[in-house]
Each structure stands twice: as structure tokens, then as C-alpha cells.
Amino acid sequence: EVQLLESGGGLVQPGGSLRLSCAASGFTFSSYAMSWVRQAPGKGLEWVSGISGSGGSTYYADSVKGRFTISRDNSKNTLYLQMNSLRAEDTAVYYCAKDPGYCSGGSCYSEAWYFDLWGRGTLVTVSS
Amino acid sequence: SYELTQPPSVSVSPGQTASITCSGDKLGDKYACWYQQKPGQSPVVVIYQDSKRPSGIPERFSGSNSGNTATLTISGTQAMDESDYYCQAWDSSTVVFGGGTKLTVL
Numbered sequence: 001e002v003q004l005l006e007s008g009g010g011l012v013q014p015g016g017s018l019r020l021s022c023a024a025s026g027f028t029f030s031s032y033a034m035s036w037v038r039q040a041p042g043k044g045l046e047w048v049s050g051i052s053g054s055g056g057s058t059y060y061a062d063s064v065k066g067r068f069t070i071s072r073d074n075s076k077n078t079l080y081l082q083m084n085s086l087r088a089e090d091t092a093v094y095y096c097a098k099d100p101g102y103c104s105g106g107s108c109y110s111e112a113w114y115f116d117l118w119g120r121g122t123l124v125t126v127s128s
Numbered sequence: 129s130y131e132l133t134q135p136p137s138v139s140v141s142p143g144q145t146a147s148i149t150c151s152g153d154k155l156g157d158k159y160a161c162w163y164q165q166k167p168g169q170s171p172v173v174v175i176y177q178d179s180k181r182p183s184g185i186p187e188r189f190s191g192s193n194s195g196n197t198a199t200l201t202i203s204g205t206q207a208m209d210e211s212d213y214y215c216q217a218w219d220s221s222t223v224v225f226g227g228g229t230k231l232t233v234l
Contacts, residue, residue: 035223037171045163045171045214047223059221062129095170113218114161116182118170 002026002117004096009122016086016126022079022096022119030054030074033099033110036081038092039121048094049081053101053110064090086126093121130219132226139232146202148229150215153196160198162191163214165228171214175200207233 008020020036035050049070050059058070069082079096097115101108132152140146150160160178163171173182175191178198188203198217202209210233215226 037223037225044212044228045165045216045225047225050223059223061222100176112176113159113223114173114176114216115163115171116173116176118172120170 004098004117004119006094006096006119006122009094009124011125011127012086013128014087014126017082017084018086018124020081020083020094020096020122020124022081024077024079024098027098027117029072029077031108031110032101033112034072034079035097035099035115036070036079037095037097037115037118038090038124039095040089040092043092046092050099050111051079083124086124088126091124091126093123095119095121130217130222130224132215132217132224134213134215134226134229136227137230137232139234140202140205142207142233143204146205146209146231146233148200148202148213148215148231150198150200150226151196152198152217152224155196155198155217156194158193158217158219160191160193160215160217162189162198162200163216164209165212165214174213202231205231205233209233 005023036048051070067085071080098117100116101110102112162175165171178193179191
């Protein structure tokens with residue numbers, strides 16, 4: 001079954017750290033870019049970070065640049081998000097999401113910059 | 129930074145056509161996509177690359193993108209279509225979401 005399963009959320013104090021994981025199954029993980037998208041309680045979607053299929057390129061929203069680090073282990077089919085210096089405004093459900101990539105002119109690319117598969121999310125609460 | 133603007137809410141009667149807009153500077157020069165999110169569930173893409181429908185998405189969902197506006201159109205709206213809808217585009221290595229539109233079917 002094609003699925004994404006996030007873990008690692010929880011309650012953390014302001015200034016603290018947390019590492020989220022996303023286990024992928026049912027598809028060739030290394031062929032696809034992945035992203036983290038978050039949703040604060042009662043609010044809209046906010047893209048947090050993305051990484052290419054190889055892991056060689058990473059991208060961040062301005063709101064988390066310098067505090068969060070995205071990475072992946074293609075041998076373990078797992079995506080990570082290391083979150084440091086957490087703030088109250090980082091409180092949200094964090095989703096991992098798969099980019100379907102695309103092929104054109106005989107070449108295939110891992111980034112199409114939209115998401116065709118989402119996990120169920122993991123809740124991160126930053127509070128004292 | 130790039131911004132996408134959606135109306136907070138849209139109402140439609142069952143069986144009628146609902147249109148949800150998404151505005152951004154020269155949005156027509158980029159690809160837009162749309163997600164449907166029901167309460168307590170993860171988002172699902174209903175339109176990608178402006179007007180393409182993923183397999184399993186009903187034909188009543190369609191999309192267009194030109195100038196500064198992308199539009200999601202739902203023809204023959206059904207009660208099950210009542211959801212939050214988000215547009216999304218990519219600009220300068222950054223994914224951008226619109227603020228979301230709550231579609232009410234009444």
C-alpha cells in the first residue's frame with residue numbers, strides 16, 4: 001500500500017528541539033522529492049521545507065530557515081525534519097507530502113512542486 | 129515573497145456551479161493546483177498543472193489559470209463537496225499556498 005506515516009510529534013518547551021520522521025512505503029522513495037507542510041490549529045496550510053529525491057537540494061520557507069533542517073535516508077525510505085529553537089508559532093500538525101515529479105523530453109525530474117500523497121500528520125505543540 | 133489570495137468563503141446551492149478564485153502576480157505564468165481538505169483529514173489534490181484531474185477525482189472538478197487568476201470550478205456541486213479548498217503554486221524554489229476557501233453547500 002502506498003502510504004506515508006509521520007511520527008515524532010509531541011509537547012516541547014519554547015526554545016526546545018524535536019525531530020519528526022516520515023516513513024514511506026509502496027513506492028520508490030528515492031525517485032521523488034518530498035516536503036513538510038504544516039497547519040496550525042484552525043488555520044490554513046503552510047509549506048515548511050522540501051528536499052529533492054537524491055537529497056542533494058533542500059528548500060525552506062523563510063519562517064523556518066536557519067532553525068529547521070530537512071533530510072532523508074533513502075536506504076530507510078524515511079524523511080526527517082529536525083526542528084530547533086522552537087517557538088509557540090510553530091505549533092501545528094506537520095504533514096509529510098510526496099511530490100509526483102514529472103518526465104519531459106526523455107528526462108525525469110523529482111520535483112513537480114505539488115503533492116499527490118499526504119500522510120495523516122503529527123501534532124507538534126510548543127508551550128511552557 | 130509571493131502571495132496567493134483566495135476568498136475566505138463561497139456558498140453554492142446543490143446542483144449549481146461553484147467557482148473559487150486564487151489570485152497572484154502573473155499566476156498564469158506558473159502552474160497552479162488545488163487541494164480539497166475535509167475536517168480532520170489530510171489534503172487531497174483535485175487539480176494539478178492548472179487543469180489536470182488526478183485519477184479518481186470526479187469530472188465535475190475543473191480548473192483554469194490565466195493572467196493573475198486561477199479558478200477551480202465545481203459543476204453540479206454535491207453536498208459531499210463541502211470542504212476547505214486551497215490553491216498552491218511554486219515560485220523561486222518556494223511552495224506557496226493560498227489562505228483557503230471554505231465551500232458551503234446549502
